[in-house]
Amino acid sequence: MNYTFDQYRQSADALLAKLGDFRPKVALVLGSGLGYLGDLVENPIAVPYTAIPHFKTSTAPGHKGQLVFGTLAGQPVAVMQGRVHHYEGYSYEEVSYAVRVLRLLGCQTLLVTNAAGGVNWNFKAGDLMLITDQIKIFMESPLRGENLPEFGPRFPDASYLYTPKLQDLARQQARRLDLPLREGVYMYFPGPQYETPAEVRMARILGADAVGMSTAPEVITAGHCGMDVLGFTLISNMAAGVLPKKLSEEEVIAAGEAARDRFSALVMACLAHLDAAGEEG
Template sequence: MEHDFAYYQKSADYVKSKIDFQPELAIILGTALGGLADEIENPVIIPYAEIPNFLVSTAPSHAGKLILGRLAGKNVICMSGRFHYYEGYSFEQLSVPVRLFKNLGVQHLILTNAAGAVNKSYHPGDIMIITDHINLMGASPMRGKNLPEFGNRFFDVSSMYDPALRKIAWDCATGSGLTIHEGVYYYFSGPQFETPAEIRAVRVLGADAVGMSTVTESLTAAHCGIPVLAFSVLTNMAAGVLDKPVGGDEVEETAQKVAVLFRAYIKRIVQSI
């Protein structure tokens, strides 16, 4: 179903009615990484279910709420819990959160996710700064009628993962205690993990990590003209790399192990933007 600009503006008007400041930076938190939201000062918490024309998260470990306030000296809006294609949403519906950010005046977007490592030199607990992605789903969140209030019908994505923001991320990595890489993220729809044959194929195509999120948000941000900085927390080796099955428990456990260091790293980046 196609919607006009007023449909998206209604969500923003509701959020604006709850705050007395304009968020300048948005953060979407991935699996088991929601603890950063607890560090937001003077938080205004809005459950997704209360926001007109918004979506509702169904993924385990995703809290399903907006938190607005101050983080590292910036006015921020944080999504604790994101939306996925595997929940039953269309690509077009998955444009909703970033379009809300645009209508609130957000200037930068930080995305985080939990991902499987395809690159055999990576290890669980490492962090990958996303430089590019591969999406062969044949779908786009911008499918359907274009809304020029958000962006042009045809738009460039060659620098979607903003080089200037990536440089800041590298500058902030010193002393973080984290092992940082740069690499390419391959999008799979999920909810099943990938097969070993699929992982061998995407390695040939140039992927360093695989996951089930982030791409729709990045594409919507590119359409809206919002610079993106995106990270994968490498929570496991992808299927077939090790002689053991991939499971959700491993994803959660690894993400929790690096959560404290990763939160401190993100806060340093927020302060530096």
């Protein structure tokens, strides 16, 4: 289906009615095992996806399926505790629907996180990776269909989907916190099955450092809306064929819990210094 601008507006208006004078500036999309950041929001206003017109329900393990509005590290935020995925049966337009709604609410920056399989031989489970670019050859664009000029142009540039000044901010804060931070390219696969060893070898040849089943649609949509984007991947496990073991969703969730302190510290530091990064940019 193609959503109309009026439908996006209806979703935004329903949320505005619950928010009073509060307006978020930063949107966070939290992936598998990483939703705990939403629990750190101060003065939270939680809205289940089921209470928002046209929103879809998140069914993936570890995804609460709600928006949490409030303050995090001094920033007015809208936190998506859980995302929806194409493998759940949703179109890419449905998968990225919330990004446009959050843009209408006033969000200027999108911070995305995911848990993914490591492809780079130098990585190990538990590493944090700054996303510098993405590959998404296995999906239609979420912008397919009639363009909505209220959000952006018909043919948006994708040279800098992940904003360089925010990547610099992440590097600075990782150094300040003395946190090791990998960097690399995230490659999208549709799932829900994990990638085969042959697909992982292909991903490595194509230049990917991590593989996963999310993020790319939201980032494309954010770029079309003119939003700045900062992305982090938790390497929750090594991808198929890298190590002689089977993969499981329990492993992904456990990795998120194990990385909780490091990951939270990095995200909070980036949020706290976001305004300074904008001034420098």
